[in-house]
Amino acid sequence: MTQAKTVAFHTLGCKLNFSETSTLSRLLEQDGFVKTDFDGQADVYVINTCSVTDNADKECRQLVRRIQRRAPESMVVITGCYAQLKPAEIAAIDGVDLVLGAAEKFNITEHLKTLTKGDSTRICSCDIENVNTFHTSYSLHDRTRTFLKVQDGCDYTCAFCTIPMARGKSRSDSVENVLTNARELAANGVKEIVLTGVNLGDFGKGLQGGKKREETFYELVQTLDEVEGIERYRISSIEPNLLSNEIIEFVANSRKFMPHFHIPLQSGSNHILGLMRRRYRRELYAEKVALIKQFMPHCCIGVDVIVGFPSESNDHFQETYNFLHDLDISYLHVFTYSERANTHAMDITPVVPVAVRHERNKMLRNLSHKKMQYFTEQHTGHIRKVLFESHQKDGMMDGYTDNYIKVTTPYRAEWVNELVDWELR
Incomplete structure (x- = not known):
């Protein structure tokens, strides 16, 4: 009797990637593979990559080298955003056998059936303009909370971002299919679902029966609130310009949607926001935070912010620091700007020195620590x-x-x- 092949997974990046890795794992397990730990021996290693920062690219290359030292005869498959953006670069890494772009990642079982170790690296990719289908994904049994993908891709053209090039145009699941998944997760004992996507507030785009759908994220959250068995929902991240007042008020009155928002800001300087091609100004952001706190004083608010964007002067950074310092938020996710090929930001000058970027990152991380400490202390005894x-x-x-x-x-x-x-x- 032939022994079942083993497969190990490693995920780089966001909650969306975690949901997709879990789905890839289930696809391979259904095909007879046995999932094993990534730090041990496996017949196949799958790395689901991110490419938001240069560090994510480096980490992917380091992981492949580590596999080569430990298990040189094993198959190595790379998928995710890095694989879509730079397939030839990945294929050139010694030890990589298969590179799966955005359109092919969910066909992984078919590709592995025809793959032989020692063949030249196979690249299965296509132009991102041709990626227009939505694949349902969710994590299960990896951790207590489940990440459920309801939207993919992005139609925005932010100056620093490669995501539209890696994931394609905005598209989403239908409300009906999301409900089916939520009920299935409830039947599996899941208590908390985190809704994930590239641009969640843009939910509703896509085709149904060959026709354009007319659904909204607000409709989705209203419907999910009625699913029996799920105790908690979280909205992973939502753009401030798409976080409508009706969504905020709904969450405030919901039994199941948690008082927790994560809202990308990126900069507290309107000048920098303009250069970034963001679709709001700091005044709108402050209004959303104030409204959330008016309805839910106990609500946790997380913020994404980028430091060292090209032409960000000391004054621009100080604007951001002061804005965040005075804002009633709870924590920050701080990203140090890194140059990404084919983005508009590459044409903006002057470039901020890397040492300055790191110093600004450190200052905001210290502020984040103080913010979370203060937020937590407010609830002592509760x-x-x-x-x-x-x-x-x-x-x-x-x-x-x-x-x-x-x-x-x-x-x-x-x-x-x-x-x-x-x-x-």
């Missing part, structure tokens, strides 16, 4: 429900309150995937 994760480290387990305050406590198996009343200290 009792909030915590959903505990299955993962444990050194005998400890983590969980999150409804408003995204992290709780760490000694591991108790009976608390895994359970909502526990917890007094914050």
